[in-house]
Amino acid sequence: MDVSQFLVSRHGAARTETLRKAGFTRRALTKAVNDGAIARLHRGVYTSANADPDVVAAFRADGLLTCVSAARFYGLWILENAEQLHLSCSTGLARRRVVHHGACTHPVHPYLPVAGVGDVLLHAMRCLPELEALVMAQSAVSQAFLSTGFLRRKLPGNRNGKVRAVLDLVLPRADSLLEVLAHTHFTRAGLLVQMHVDVPGVGEVDCLINGCVMVELDGATHFEPKQVKKDQYRNNAGLRGGLIPLRYYYADVVYNPQRMVDEVLDVLRNWEDGRYSPFRYIASPPPS
Template identity: 75%
Template sequence: MDIDQFLRMRHGAATTKSLYTAGFSRRELANAVTSSRIARLHRGVYVSKDADPGVVAAFRANGKLTCVSAARFYQLWTLHDAEDLHLSCGTGLARRRVVHHGECRHPAHPYLPVAGVADVLLHAMRCLPELEALVMVQSAVSQALLTTKFLGEKMTGNRNGQLRAILNLVLPRADSLLEVLAHRHFTAAGLKVEMHAEVPGVGEVDCLIEDCLIVELDGGTHFEAKQVKKDHYRNNAGLRSGLMSLHYYYADVVYHPERMVDEVLTVLRNREAGRYGPFRYIASQPPS
């Protein structure tokens, strides 16, 4: 492996120590710089031409990426891309378009200037709106990177009550960001919601609301012909059991949750009012 390949594996940046540890000599480093294959960012750090801008900025600031800026390094779900860089810096000096966070108290990323997942989540919970922090925490818990108990033990005292409330919203199981958001929106509306409910004749559904309404949250695979056909048959099976079904997509859950919840409430009100029945089925009689 040459220096270029090594740097590509590390998002285009590495410390001198890690390069030496990997077996590269002082002469190899000097030759790579002289030939413009890599550049010396500052003392102790080398970068490639296509280095990750966030990683470079963190090295330049002598800090660590954290909060939403670090989410991608742990494959954490996020609702929005960060417009500003979120950093934990030893100096704490103000920088343009940088959100400064407190110091890191847990083991950091093994080779990148990125805070450890524990600090990333603690910073996110103190910085981001509830839903944005929730999806990051849920993603970490679902990957078994840490537990809500661990985070809760880091947030004792009355002033952390709102942060601990976020942990209470984490689901035992969530297969997608949409499930986390939908559950939060439906329960906030006062609805009884069972996630991953087993419905006889139908199978597992994403949400069962008030024991009578199935809500499915459809991702990209649901546009495939086989899946569409399967979904239609599942809808038919649900109706045979007396359960209605609604389907929502990414844009509905993320960008129009109020409209989604209002539609669910409207269907439930219509059902309560008997607008979907009763009716009499009169079989056709054969001619006499």
């Protein structure tokens, strides 16, 4: 592997120290720069063509990517891509189009200018709107990067009360951001929500609401023909077992949650009013 290939494996940028540890001598780096294979960003940092712009910006600012800007480097879920760069800068100097965060107190990423996952989450919890912070926290907990107990201990005092309240919404298990968001919206509507319920004849369903409405939350793979057919059979099995199946997608949960909740409430009211009775819609016999 030559130096340019190595840089690509590091999102297109690396410090001299990282390159030297990988076995590239100063002479080899100078030759690669002279040959146009790589570029010298500034003293101690080299880049390749098509380097990750956020990584380059962090190196240029002598800072660390954090909060929502660091999420993708740890595979954390996010609702929206950041319009501005979120950095923790050692210099503390204000920069245009940058959201500045406090100093980092936990071990940083081993080779990228990215804050450690602990600081990334703490910065996000204090910075982002409630549901965006919740999604990142849930992702970190689900992947066992850290625990809600760790975050609570790091967010003491009255001034962090609202931030800590977000942690009450984190589920013991969530396989997607749709699950934690749907659970939050349904429970806030006063519904009894059970997650990951094993239904005989159906298998595990995402949500069982008030013991009678089976809600499935579908991602992109559910549009594949084989999966669509499988989902329809699951719906049929749910109906045979006395449950009412409903399905919602990313746009429903993220962008239209109130409409989703209202539909579930309508179904529950119909259930309670007996509107699904088989005798309700039997036509009168035709006149003789």
